[in-house]
Amino acid sequence: MSGKQPALSVRTRVRRRIRRRIDALPKPLSLRVRRLWLSAVPITQCAVAAGLAWWIAVVLLDHDRPFFAPIAAVVSLGLSLAKRWRRSVELVSGVTVGILAGDLVISWIGSGTWQIMVVIAIAMSIAVFLDEGPLLPMQAASSAALVATLLPPGDSAGIERAVDALIGGVVGILVVALMPVNPALRSTRDAAGVLGTIRDAATDLAAGLRAQDVDTVSDVLARARGTQGAINTMRADMAGGREISTISPLYWSSRQRLQRIAATADPIDNSVRNFRVVARRALAMTQAGEQLRPEIIEIIGDLSGAYEILREMMLAPPGGEPDEADAARVLRTIARKARTDLVTDSPMSETAILAQLRSLIVDLLMVAGLRRSSARATLRD
Known part of the structure; x- marks a missing residue:
């Protein structure tokens, strides 16, 4: 081998120093601290995305208790780096399918025990037909159940929930773009x-x-x-x-x-x-x-x-x-x-x-x- 080794950046030197100190801890503690250290950036991304999604839904769109905006942001990001874009699309699509299916079916057959069974089965069937991913059917089912139990058919709250999901998914992707893990x-x-x-x-x-x-x-x-x-x-x-x-x-x-x-x-x-x-x-x-x-x-x-x-x-x-x-x-x-x-x-x-x-x-x-x-x-x- 020939040539000089490039000088290490300050960030690299700091990272290596931290890694050595983590390795010096007792092994059970070292494993847990290392796991936390490796997840620090994804955790920060989730926290920032959740807060930003809530702020957009409440302040800019004046939604009442947009709980699904921060949830969607966190679910679309997660701690895993892989398939974040796909998770966002699946989440927004699942919510939309569930709300539309729940709105239409509950308006027609009314609400009750067997109606909940029917609307969830229909929402999940549509989601499985559209995509093989596991997240879309789960979100479709939960959204359909929400319409069937808490949100009156045709109420604007159902549409706002779909918009909140879209906000969360989009904010999650923007946070990944602007605050990426190396x-x-x-x-x-x-x-x-x-x-x-x-x-x-x-x-x-x-x-x-x-x-x-x-x-x-x-x-x-x-x-x-x-x-x-x-x-x-x-x-x-x-x-x-x-x-x-x-x-x-x-x-x-x-x-x-x-x-x-x-x-x-x-x-x-x-x-x-x-x-x-x-x-x-x-x-x-x-x-x-x-x-x-x-x-x-x-x-x-x-x-x-x-x-x-x-x-x-x-x-x-x-x-x-x-x-x-x-x-x-x-x-x-x-x-x-x-x-x-x-x-x-x-x-x-x-x-x-x-x-x-x-x-x-x-x-x-x-x-x-x-x-x-x-x-x-x-x-x-």
Whole structure:
């Protein structure tokens, strides 16, 4: 690697200092403080959007108790970055469907127990017919129930509720555009967390295989299987980051970078899945008393360094080091070791592990920016 590392910004230095202090806390407290720290901006967005939506409905439109405006703003935002635009559209559409269906049906059949059943069934049926999302039917049902129980058919309060929902949804999107979460920061942090977990797991798996330690190998498999929640969060935040770069003018210039970050979601996920298969096969061999070839164990150990440089690459600032080329060089060195002639006379289990490792290396090369065809070509003997 060459060239100087770019100077860290004041914000980055402060963030790292805070992170170190959080990490220094007792682990149960550290996890909770970190969760709060990561949610600070979305919480602020929800609070600002709720207050602003209420103010618009009360002061500008003179609505009486527009409770649904702040509710709609909070629901459309939530703490998740993903699909905020879709949540806003679903919420406003659901409220509108529920009010219209409730208004029409209750005006015709009157109100009562069985009428509530009928109007909710009709509102939810229309919503399900229009869209497969879960939010739209729920909002349609709650709005229809409100019309059937509290709001007289044809009353202006029903229309005001739909307007309040629209206000909340629009305000939520505006807040995202003007007070956005850094879309790259959260995505790369998620990815780095997953890569760091498998980095440590690869180190332990190699050690467990050398020692023929069933407990260690079993623990590695359990840890690898436990990453799915973190992977799902990573995928959601990457999708949310791309959405923010579309909505917010502040991040329009970052669209290409966010597309590259989002493109790593599939290969990271696939590499973890392949690692789980390697760990599961390795556990079966260890339990059976079979010894894996030392050269293959060495490749597994080397993967720890590969995951680490990819983790550092994800956390590096734009233009910083290590970059994709640095990571690809490390991975090509490992790829040269993963030769098919290592298992020419090996049993099926050992051959299967090497094949899985080769597939995993292809995934990691794709995380480093290579196309699948180029990554596969790297492994040709």
